Amino acid sequence: MEKLQSASRDELLALQSTLTAQYEAVKAQGLKLDMSRGKPGREQLELSREMLFMPGDESTVIDGMDAANYGVLEGLPTCRRMFAELLGVKYEQIFIGGNASLTLMYDTVAKAFTNGLLHSTCPWSKLDKIKFLCVVPGYDRHFTICESFGIEMIPVQLREDGPDMDAVEELIKDETVRGMWCVPKYANPAGITYSDAVIDRIARMKPAAPDFLLMWDNAYCVHEFDGDFVPFRDIISECAKYGNEDMVFEFASTSKITFPGAGVSCFACSEANMAHMKKMLKAQTISFDKLNQLRHIMFFKNSAGVLAHMKKHAAVLKPKFDMVLSWLDREIAPLEIASWCKPRGGYFVSFDAMHGTASRIHALCKEAGLVMTEAGATYPYHNDPNDSNLRIAPSLPPVVELDKAMELFCLCVKLAAVEKLLAE
Amino acid sequence: MEKLQSASRDELLALQSTLTAQYEAVKAQGLKLDMSRGKPGREQLELSREMLFMPGDESTVIDGMDAANYGVLEGLPTCRRMFAELLGVKYEQIFIGGNASLTLMYDTVAKAFTNGLLHSTCPWSKLDKIKFLCVVPGYDRHFTICESFGIEMIPVQLREDGPDMDAVEELIKDETVRGMWCVPKYANPAGITYSDAVIDRIARMKPAAPDFLLMWDNAYCVHEFDGDFVPFRDIISECAKYGNEDMVFEFASTSKITFPGAGVSCFACSEANMAHMKKMLKAQTISFDKLNQLRHIMFFKNSAGVLAHMKKHAAVLKPKFDMVLSWLDREIAPLEIASWCKPRGGYFVSFDAMHGTASRIHALCKEAGLVMTEAGATYPYHNDPNDSNLRIAPSLPPVVELDKAMELFCLCVKLAAVEKLLAE
Numbered sequence: 001m002e003k004l005q006s007a008s009r010d011e012l013l014a015l016q017s018t019l020t021a022q023y024e025a026v027k028a029q030g031l032k033l034d035m036s037r038g039k040p041g042r043e044q045l046e047l048s049r050e051m052l053f054m055p056g057d058e059s060t061v062i063d064g065m066d067a068a069n070y071g072v073l074e075g076l077p078t079c080r081r082m083f084a085e086l087l088g089v090k091y092e093q094i095f096i097g098g099n100a101s102l103t104l105m106y107d108t109v110a111k112a113f114t115n116g117l118l119h120s121t122c123p124w125s126k127l128d129k130i131k132f133l134c135v136v137p138g139y140d141r142h143f144t145i146c147e148s149f150g151i152e153m154i155p156v157q158l159r160e161d162g163p164d165m166d167a168v169e170e171l172i173k174d175e176t177v178r179g180m181w182c183v184p185k186y187a188n189p190a191g192i193t194y195s196d197a198v199i200d201r202i203a204r205m206k207p208a209a210p211d212f213l214l215m216w217d218n219a220y221c222v223h224e225f226d227g228d229f230v231p232f233r234d235i236i237s238e239c240a241k242y243g244n245e246d247m248v249f250e251f252a253s254t255s256k257i258t259f260p261g262a263g264v265s266c267f268a269c270s271e272a273n274m275a276h277m278k279k280m281l282k283a284q285t286i287s288f289d290k291l292n293q294l295r296h297i298m299f300f301k302n303s304a305g306v307l308a309h310m311k312k313h314a315a316v317l318k319p320k321f322d323m324v325l326s327w328l329d330r331e332i333a334p335l336e337i338a339s340w341c342k343p344r345g346g347y348f349v350s351f352d353a354m355h356g357t358a359s360r361i362h363a364l365c366k367e368a369g370l371v372m373t374e375a376g377a378t379y380p381y382h383n384d385p386n387d388s389n390l391r392i393a394p395s396l397p398p399v400v401e402l403d404k405a406m407e408l409f410c411l412c413v414k415l416a417a418v419e420k421l422l423a424e
Numbered sequence: 425m426e427k428l429q430s431a432s433r434d435e436l437l438a439l440q441s442t443l444t445a446q447y448e449a450v451k452a453q454g455l456k457l458d459m460s461r462g463k464p465g466r467e468q469l470e471l472s473r474e475m476l477f478m479p480g481d482e483s484t485v486i487d488g489m490d491a492a493n494y495g496v497l498e499g500l501p502t503c504r505r506m507f508a509e510l511l512g513v514k515y516e517q518i519f520i521g522g523n524a525s526l527t528l529m530y531d532t533v534a535k536a537f538t539n540g541l542l543h544s545t546c547p548w549s550k551l552d553k554i555k556f557l558c559v560v561p562g563y564d565r566h567f568t569i570c571e572s573f574g575i576e577m578i579p580v581q582l583r584e585d586g587p588d589m590d591a592v593e594e595l596i597k598d599e600t601v602r603g604m605w606c607v608p609k610y611a612n613p614a615g616i617t618y619s620d621a622v623i624d625r626i627a628r629m630k631p632a633a634p635d636f637l638l639m640w641d642n643a644y645c646v647h648e649f650d651g652d653f654v655p656f657r658d659i660i661s662e663c664a665k666y667g668n669e670d671m672v673f674e675f676a677s678t679s680k681i682t683f684p685g686a687g688v689s690c691f692a693c694s695e696a697n698m699a700h701m702k703k704m705l706k707a708q709t710i711s712f713d714k715l716n717q718l719r720h721i722m723f724f725k726n727s728a729g730v731l732a733h734m735k736k737h738a739a740v741l742k743p744k745f746d747m748v749l750s751w752l753d754r755e756i757a758p759l760e761i762a763s764w765c766k767p768r769g770g771y772f773v774s775f776d777a778m779h780g781t782a783s784r785i786h787a788l789c790k791e792a793g794l795v796m797t798e799a800g801a802t803y804p805y806h807n808d809p810n811d812s813n814l815r816i817a818p819s820l821p822p823v824v825e826l827d828k829a830m831e832l833f834c835l836c837v838k839l840a841a842v843e844k845l846l847a848e
Contacts, residue, residue, distance in 0.1 A: 039493055039494050045484075045493065052481075052492075053477055053481075054476075056476055056477050057476075060469075068469045068685075069683070069684050070461065070463050070679075070685045098527075098712075098713070099522065099713040100710065102708070103708055103709045110538055113537070113538050114534055114549065114572075115572070125547065125550070144706070145707050148539070148707035259493070259715060260492075260493050260494040261492075261493065261712070261713065261714055262491070262713045262714060262715035262716065282568070283530060283565075283568045284526070284530040284572075285524050285526055285527045286524065286526060286565075286685060287524075288522075288523060288524075288685070289685065291476075291685075291686035292686065292713070
């Protein structure tokens, strides 16, 4: 079959009948497949198995302090140093948090509301309206944080090289626009990495809001699965070039390096922001889990250890992404009914189906036993104006299941497209 | 020496001279002693050493889910069950958090400000004034949370059997009084446990504020060091008797059971509160550290395992408290210049020095190398109206150091009292 749009009605009807039969056959297998979240698979968890025995017999005293007792709000120095190296920021700019960078992001926004940020004239809770720019397609949990605080979300289109900066520069003239979510490297879900030029434009933004909050979620900072680690600009020093160093908070974690939900998170920010945040963090906790920081230090030794470890993840992930892409190339590409990214890192393949079919694809998949991230989830308010984007998360299923899942997915994509064309 | 108040000026001068000489001798030793915080000592940390090897070779799958991967917002069922048993609440009422109950407390107050509690008419941030009742002497970190959110603190005196409920019942008629901090068992620092009668009066409070927040910090719920575990009323069901079940959040953790800062925390609340909180918590995290929950389950098996473990802590702590009390009984009691509690659990001896001498005692101790919690720290705004209360935390120093510390402390108490009497 060639390009689907040029098929005749009869050809479409014939195809629909074939596809429906194939779909019913797959459905009859009673599959239970999950490609909904960026969860590492079992094989990836095994890569960190040694950590499950740590610290073991080793002393819990490190950097002159006992990791097994209270204290050291900002985290173990060795752990801070490791993250500083990975992110290319200064040691003083790193704060080690608990098991999830998502929590650090939520807390940063929460503190803006309850106390205000360093350059806030008042806590955000005293303002009538707070808006955030949300790069789309984007990460649903960022949007959930906004919804939780009643922040109005304004979508900004992601392009090949980063957010549409013309739109951003226009939108930040509005003082009620107080922040922006970015996943700058191997974006969730689009897989692209912001170009130096876009990063430069971001770094020199002059938002009307004095306390504009650039949320730089560097979730996939070392998550290449195809090729070597690609160094990435340090957003804090980029911003500093334009006197903007207090505008940005960067976030990262080992959730997809060691154990999801049992890793170590961090944020990085200017020294002035750090002092401001620590005043508030001191009220929130005595210290985060330093034993888990110690495990990470023992396991990795240093940042080079992390990068070496990521090669092992890559060896597991690459075949999975290859499989996804080969199914799409084989089954969908010739029909010209969809487009998708070909990422070299991160956790997702962003899939743009024929407009108006994403929800239907999701429903068809679900009915046959394949759970995908919901259509619309990659947009604020679940509102994908084209009903087109779907996020494929190939990490969790074993290869053999992924094969099944992609077979089914491709069937559903085609079936939904044929239905759509027949209805036109 | 008999009662100091009846000593003549000459006797006081002579005593001052003796004490000063003794003090200078101790000071010359260049001590470095720390009785400032309720930090478990090294010997206590060793009690949980086995946990440092966990989960080790054991499967990380428990309760049908993988503790090493994302998921299960409310925590592992087995872990929830263990805490439910310890606190005498229902399984459904337990939420397992991260490494610190302090963070859960802070977050609960933060959520009241940003989103409002279940019965709030609006987020607290929209209200002009929020006041909390603070039982005094009390826990400084509770007060720090209030200060962080700009909550006005009203001190309420702690008596032998709990807070002064006549005062509480009067104060809660003010609608701006929105909450109250309690450490109901082995209170920090007073060591007393609330009586059933006081608990009943607390449970049937009818505050003017519809969303009054009773912060029930049960930090020392199983922390008897003298005798068997003493069962304690479940505040949620006590409140439920009066239709008040949504008024209270209870907090606990294993910080002083396993590893301080690397334990597991929880809150307990009514099912309706739980549903309300989970809506907000879902935006804050995917799940807390379940590998650490797993370690705790493997180590303790169940609540009986926790109680058995607490006997080992008791064996370490009892001699330390005995030493503190024996020094005070021998050196201070005959002079009738101070009073103190004789707790059977918890982490502190609350010491009430001769009025107007606490700051001086603190300074004298510090000068000679003994760090104590600051005078006034047990009162909101560091304002102890009598400059009398000091918190003795004997857990951290080894016994031999504690002996030195108490010798010095007693010297300072006497010296400050003599100075005070001479100045009158």
